[in-house]
Amino acid sequence: RIMPEETTSRPHIVTCTAPVNIAVVKYWGKRDEDLILPISSSLSVTLHQDQLKTTTTVAISTSFKVDRMWLNGKEEDITHPRLQSCLREIRRLARKRRNDGEPDSTESTGLSHKVHICSVNNFPTAAGLASSAAGFACLVYSLAQAFGVEGDLSGIARQGSGSACRSMYGGFVQWIMGNRDDGKDSIAQQVEPESHWPELRILVLVASAKRKPIGSTSGMQTSVQTSVLLKHRAESVVPHRMDKMIKAVQKRDFAAFAEITMKDSNQFHATCLDTYPPIFYLNSVSQQIIHLVHRYNGHYRESRVAYSFDAGPNAVIFTLQQHVPEFVRVVQHFFPPDTNGEDFIKGLPVKGAAISEEL
Ligand code: ADP
Ligand code: DP6
Ligand code: CO
Numbered sequence: 034r035i036m037p038e039e040t041t042s043r044p045h046i047v048t049c050t051a052p053v054n055i056a057v058v059k060y061w062g063k064r065d066e067d068l069i070l071p072i073s074s075s076l077s078v079t080l081h082q083d084q085l086k087t088t089t090t091v092a093i094s095t096s097f098k099v100d101r102m103w104l105n106g107k108e109e110d111i112t113h114p115r116l117q118s119c120l121r122e123i124r125r126l127a128r129k130r131r132n133d134g135e136p137d138s139t140e141s142t143g144l145s146h147k148v149h150i151c152s153v154n155n156f157p158t159a160a161g162l163a164s165s166a167a168g169f170a171c172l173v174y175s176l177a178q179a180f181g182v183e184g185d186l187s188g189i190a191r192q193g194s195g196s197a198c199r200s201m202y203g204g205f206v207q208w209i210m211g212n213r214d215d216g217k218d219s220i221a222q223q224v225e226p227e228s229h230w231p232e233l234r235i236l237v238l239v240a241s242a243k244r245k246p247i248g249s250t251s252g253m254q255t256s257v258q259t260s261v262l263l264k265h266r267a268e269s270v271v272p273h274r275m276d277k278m279i280k281a282v283q284k285r286d287f288a289a290f291a292e293i294t295m296k297d298s299n300q301f302h303a304t305c306l307d308t309y310p311p312i313f314y315l316n317s318v319s320q321q322i323i324h325l326v327h328r329y330n331g332h333y334r335e336s337r338v339a340y341s342f343d344a345g346p347n348a349v350i351f352t353l354q355q356h357v358p359e360f361v362r363v364v365q366h367f368f369p370p371d372t373n374g375e376d377f378i379k380g381l382p383v384k385g386a387a388i389s390e391e392l
Contacts, residue, residue, distance in 0.1 A: 045093040047178040051171035052082035053156075053163040054199045055235070055341055055349045057294040058278050059301040060208060062257045062267060067114070068216040069195045072257065073271040076207045076224065076278050077199045078351075080235060087167040089152040091179040097147035104152050104168075118192040119173050120148070126189075127180035148179065157242035161314060161345015163200075165249065169193025170200035187221035196249075203227045205282045207275065230285050234357050236350040238364065240318035249344045252305070252312050262307040266300055287353055291339035294351060295326075298341040305344075316346040318368075325367060326350070329360065 060075035102109045102116060109116070127144055152172065158164040173190040177183070191198035191208075198220065199206040204227040211218035256263045274293055281289035305312040315323075319342055330336045338360055339351045352360055 045179060046090060047175050048088065048090040049171055049175040049178060050082050050086050050088045051167045051174060051200050052080045052203075053085045053087075053167040054079040054196065054206065055163060055343065056196065056199070057290070057341060057351075058271060058274050058297050059343075060195055061253050061301055061304060062263055063195070063253065065214075065216065066254070068219075069191050069193075070216050070219050071195055071208065071210050072263075073267040074208060074210045074275050075196075075199070075271075076205065076275060076282075077196070078205055078233075078235065079200060079203045079227070081227075085156045085162060085167065085237065087152060087154050087164070087171040089150060089168075089171040089175045091175040092149045092151075093146050093179055094149070095146055097149055100147050100149075102150040102152070105154060105158060115169070115193050116172075119169065119176065119189055122189040122192065123173065123176040123180055123182055126177075126182045126184075130182060144180070148176070150175070157239070157244075159244045159248060160239075160242050161245050161343045161347050162237070162239075163196060163343060165194035166196035166200045169197035173197070174201070185220060188216065188219065191216070191219060191221075194249075204229060207279070224279055225282055230282070232285075232354045233287075234352050234354050236352070236357070236361070236364075238322060238348040238350060238368075240316055240322070240346040240348065245314065245345045247312055247344075252308070252314075252344060255310075255312070256304055256308040259309040260304050260307040262300075263304040266304060270300065288336045291330075291336035291351065294339040294341050302342065314344050314346060315342055319346045319348060321367070322348045322350075322364075325363070329363060 054077040056075050056077040058074070058076040060071050060073070062072040064070050064072050100111050100120060102111050111117075124144055131144070150172065152168060154164050154168065156162055156164070158168075170190050170193075172193060173186050177186055177189075185201075187198035187201045187208075190201050195208070199208050201221055202223040205224040206221050207224050208221050209219065211220070213219070274297060277289065278293050280286075281293060302315055305314060322340055326338050326340050329338055337352060337356045341349045341351065343349070350360070
């Protein structure tokens with residue numbers, strides 16, 4: 034869950050953190066590029082924020098001449114349409130609130146004043162670990178705190194990056210695609226809180242921390258234009274899968290959860306291959322992890338572990354608490370610890386991979 038960390042009144046400064054979320058029924062494809070409206074619904078698990086998270090500080094001051102933003106220490110182009118959408122929508126809500134007679138919580142720093150935004154991800158950016166999700170969720174939430182705006186902000190986060198709308202809530206979250214042209218019904222909703230399934234664990238295996246060659250936005254654009262499999266998936270597979278996944282989560286049925294999660298990740302990567310020219314996000318380490326998980330589950334004749342890959346080679350592993358120590362040993366056996374400076378997120382370096390326990 035996103036939380037304000039610190040608020041001071043003058044200069045008006047707010048710092049927030051937001052976690053990433055990993056989709057188990059994936060979003061891939063838009064029907065409206067500007068409003069970011071998807072061609073299908075999706076469902077994700079929001080991670081704990083102690084490990085993969087964005088931290089964003091927003092300052093409002095009369096002395097700022099223009100809005101500015103820094104990401105990981107480097108200045109970003111503030112005129113980027115997605116940043117502009119988020120800024121515009123938050124200011125619009127703040128103005129509405131003030132016109133409705135609510136006190137102006139920005140005190141002396143009014144709506145006309147400019148913001149400086151500073152954001153840092155503590156994990157690889159644009160490497161298929163959902164940095165755009167944590168990043169825009171955190172941006173929107175921090176701006177809302179700074180301007181004193183409340184209520185469901187998932188529709189605004191969605192306009193920064195589609196997957197960001199789901200990071201506005203903790204636990205198990207669905208993004209309902211909606212059917213309106215103005216996107217007002219395309220919002221995120223919590224299906225179950227994190228406390229609903231306390232035994233669920235998530236491990237992140239970092240096969241590569243490099244920037245992916247094709248960003249999610251352009252990748253899914255090409256898929257929508259060229260993949261018949263994606264069209265079939267959106268129309269005939271995902272609606273049914275959403276129902277089954279919600280039921281699996283509600284019943285805490287790990288075997289069903291695991292099967293849908295793996296099949297959905299595989300179908301997403303199949304639509305990438307069906308895209309023309311094809312897109313490859315998985316690498317040989319990813320393929321080895323897929324095989325390893327199926328061999329492990331086959332050995333026990335039950336699904337104890339599930340993998341999911343976003344638009345990148347890094348594996349997200351779902352399992353239950355009681356299987357973590359053994360599965361970690363298995364991973365370390367096949368990907369022995371490596372000391373020659375491979376990128377990893379936290380502690381536990383595993384060759385070309387890092388493990389961080391979540392949830
Ligand atoms: P990922 O798989 O990491 O989500 P994407 O291709 O979807 O990769 O998005 C990466 C882009 O998201 C970055 O190039 C940047 O524009 C944006 N982004 C990442 N982190 C942040 C952040 N903390 N604040 C604002 N925008 C961010
Ligand atoms: C594979 O939300 O990053 O991670 O909406 O263009 O910013 P934009 O794309 P983005 O796409 C995420 C794709 C995915 C699946 C998912 O998170 O549902
Ligand atoms: Co993204």
